[in-house]
Amino acid sequence: MTAAVFLSATVDRTEEEGLGLRRLGRAVYPPEESAEWPGRHLEWAGSQWDIRVVANGGDLVSYTGVLVRSANHNGRPVQIGGIGGVKTHPTARGRGYAAMGLRRAGEFFRNDAEVDFALLVCDPSLIEYYSRFAWKEFEGRLQTSQHGETVEFVFNRVMVLDVHTPAPTNGTIDLLGPPW
Numbered sequence: 001m002t003a004a005v006f007l008s009a010t011v012d013r014t015e016e017e018g019l020g021l022r023r024l025g026r027a028v029y030p031p032e033e034s035a036e037w038p039g040r041h042l043e044w045a046g047s048q049w050d051i052r053v054v055a056n057g058g059d060l061v062s063y064t065g066v067l068v069r070s071a072n073h074n075g076r077p078v079q080i081g082g083i084g085g086v087k088t089h090p091t092a093r094g095r096g097y098a099a100m101g102l103r104r105a106g107e108f109f110r111n112d113a114e115v116d117f118a119l120l121v122c123d124p125s126l127i128e129y130y131s132r133f134a135w136k137e138f139e140g141r142l143q144t145s146q147h148g149e150t151v152e153f154v155f156n157r158v159m160v161l162d163v164h165t166p167a168p169t170n171g172t173i174d175l176l177g178p179p180w
């Protein structure tokens with residue numbers, strides 16, 4: 001497995017990188033599937049950093065989006081690192097490429113971001129996968145904003161990761177913005 005991992009700010013994304021990302025997005029979520037995706041009506045936050053796993057000398061095989069959000073937990077301010085948009089090309093799965101992106105995100109949160117803990121949302125089928133990387137299920141309530149209104153997030157499951165403080169697994173987290 002010869003693959004390289006790159007992290008860069010989304011504002012620095014080149015046209016070619018943007019094209020590669022859209023191509024990967026279409027391979028993972030063909031238009032006929034994304035048109036039926038129940039989450040398409042939700043407002044989602046965009047990433048601030050891209051983690052790109054590149055193999056075979058240049059192919060974008062896996063992607064993880066990263067962001068940092070000022071939020072609160074039980075009314076107290078917290079800085080949360082987020083990951084979202086995790087995807088691997090269907091022909092490149094099972095080779096640890098998403099794992100490389102997830103580990104890089106963990107390193108970024110520990111070394112380069114002032115975050116207390118990290119958070120992701122996922123389908124129940126992926127809980128076991130993320131647990132391998134020390135993510136644990138958040139059993140409390142997640143408040144988000146949708147078009148300016150505070151709405152409880154119940155669309156899929158919520159997982160958290162200890163970074164500079166132990167991540168809470170209960171209580172109420174308010175993301176003070178859309179989910180990712």
Ligand SMILES: CC(C)(COP(=O)(O)OP(=O)(O)OC[C@H]1O[C@@H](n2cnc3c(N)ncnc32)[C@H](O)[C@@H]1OP(=O)(O)O)[C@@H](O)C(=O)NCCC(=O)NCCS
Nearest residue numbers: 086087088093094095096097098099121122123125126129
């Ligand atoms: C989930 C995904 C990113 C994993 O990418 P990957 O590069 O193949 O991941 P890795 O090689 O690091 O790990 C592969 C493992 O993930 C498991 N896995 C992948 N998708 C899974 C799913 N939907 N449910 C349960 N396990 C899953 C595989 O079974 C495999 O397990 P194994 O190691 O025991 O064989 C990829 O399957 C994908 O792009 N899926 C569609 C998009 C998606 O669901 N993204 C997650 C959004 S939260």
